Amino acid sequence: MRAARVRPTSPEGTPYSSPGNVAPSSAIEVHDDIAKPQISKPSELLIQVKASTVYKDNLEWNELYPPKHATLGNDFSGIVAAVHESERNFRVGDHVYGMTHAGRGGTWAEYAIVTTEEAVRKPDSLSWEEAAAIPGSALTADQALFKHVGLDSTAVNGQKRILITGAAGGIGTFLVQFAALSGHHVVAASSSNQRNESFLRSLGAHDVVEYRDFSTLDKADVVVDSVGAQVLADCWRVIKPEGTLLSFDACSWGFREEHRKKGLNQGKENVRALYMIAEPSEESMARISDHVTRGNIRGRVSRVVSLNEVREAYKSAHYRGTGHGKIVVLI
Ligand SMILES: NC(=O)c1ccc[n+]([C@@H]2O[C@H](COP(=O)([O-])OP(=O)(O)OC[C@H]3O[C@@H](n4cnc5c(N)ncnc54)[C@H](OP(=O)(O)O)[C@@H]3O)[C@@H](O)[C@H]2O)c1
Incomplete structure (x- = not known):
């Protein structure tokens, strides 16, 4: 499967998790040979990711740097591709959107594991791109x-x-x-x-x-x-x-x-x-989806990029543009 990850160490071997040693955008790499993740717990859903987003300063998030390569991306919109046998609220084929925990990322990828707390049903009025532009922000x-x-x-x-x-x-x-x-x-x-x-x-x-x-x-x-x-x-x-x-x-x-x-x-x-650091929350997402369905808020997309373009897109998130809205990664 295809996914965009951040290298865990500098070319000299220094871990990016060490204080003050934030990865540069050149540490973002796209790989074609990442193993498709598998559900291992009742609380997990496998999502076929349709869209994610780019955050300014994402590489400053300390939670990003576990010892192994981390797949970037927190926002997601997509289709439930597999559920645990005990799952009762979600079914394969459901259209969902949400945000994964800051320390886990995972959605700049064709498939991602998210928890049942992190996903809610996507309002039909939102396209995949518009839906991905909403949750984390x-x-x-x-x-x-x-x-x-x-x-x-x-x-x-x-x-x-x-x-x-x-x-x-x-x-x-x-x-x-x-x-x-x-x-x-x-x-x-x-x-x-x-x-x-x-x-x-x-x-x-x-x-x-x-x-x-x-x-x-x-x-x-x-x-x-x-x-x-x-x-x-x-x-x-x-x-x-x-x-x-x-x-x-x-x-x-x-x-x-x-x-x-x-x-x-x-x-x-x-x-x-x-x-503060934002956390996935069903309560917050319920309020947000309610605003979407009432027409109070919508997903604003300034630009759509492919997974191949995420390194450049991350850099460009640090320049003030003329438009308003998120850079969306269409998977
Ligand atoms: N703690 C958390 O839980 C959490 C969660 C998500 C994001 N974040 C962080 O929150 C911050 C804001 O996120 P965001 O998605 O709202 O960011 P954003 O839309 O990319 O930028 C927010 C504002 O920053 C200003 N800005 C200052 N210097 C800039 C520069 N060099 N290039 C572009 N804009 C610049 C711009 O406003 P002006 O032009 O008016 O200055 C811009 O509207 C980021 O640091 C992000 O990583 C934190």
Whole structure:
């Protein structure tokens, strides 16, 4: 079977799992001779993968580097190809979509093992490409707002002022929509109003700002950051002293300690600063599928590539393009 994997060590033999030694995109390799995975537990499904996606900074995810080669890819849409004999909820032939656990990947491949917790039935209205573009990004946004920040997922008249950075990005798009659907006041930040303003307003953003406007903004109850680096550092200026500041940017997992050492949180010691990693969740996926079927959200595809093109596609995910949506890998 065909699959795209990351080499576990550098050409000099240094494991990429060692601190600060992130694999370059040249460590992504496509192989034709990978053994088709087999179901070994009742909780597993074999999926014939139709589509997956590309994540910026994916090679920064430490969970990726087990001792052996890891097959990349977490989002999937596809057809159930085999189930355990004890399986009652899924049948061979079901059309499903979802996200595998960050540490397991596996979906840049013709076949992947996913767990029954990671898959839900694909709404008929979504193409394979549109379906793959949703789970990981929407799950991260859902869990950021409703699990980690702790907002009420059933609210429709929320009262918070919520600033979202990278608002026009893969996850930011869902953050803006979920926060706006819950009735909160959404301030959507990006590096360019010219490129993103009408798009962000169409998603429900109330205010659209650039990062350089931060010093003039009213303070926010909640800031959700998907960009990291200087943008995340600048978020301390915008958060209320008792607010919640959350990042999931792949390179920002140590930001609380780092920012404390630099004194960026001065006068904001009571801010709840959080870093999160999204997890597969039937509960989140049920909410997401409900939004899809109501027409509240859809899968946005900026470009479709083949498995042969994933190395280049991964590189290109690190350049700001003109379109909005995910790079989808059609298997
Ligand atoms: N912790 C978790 O569970 C989890 C899960 C999934 C993804 N992630 C991570 O979350 C981050 C955001 O993911 P995403 O899929 O939303 O990313 P994305 O759409 O590719 O990018 C998010 C935003 O980053 C900004 N950006 C900053 N520097 C950029 C550059 N050099 N090239 C392109 N964009 C740049 C862009 O906004 P502006 O142009 O406005 O700056 C862009 O909209 C990534 O680091 C990803 O690995 C974490």
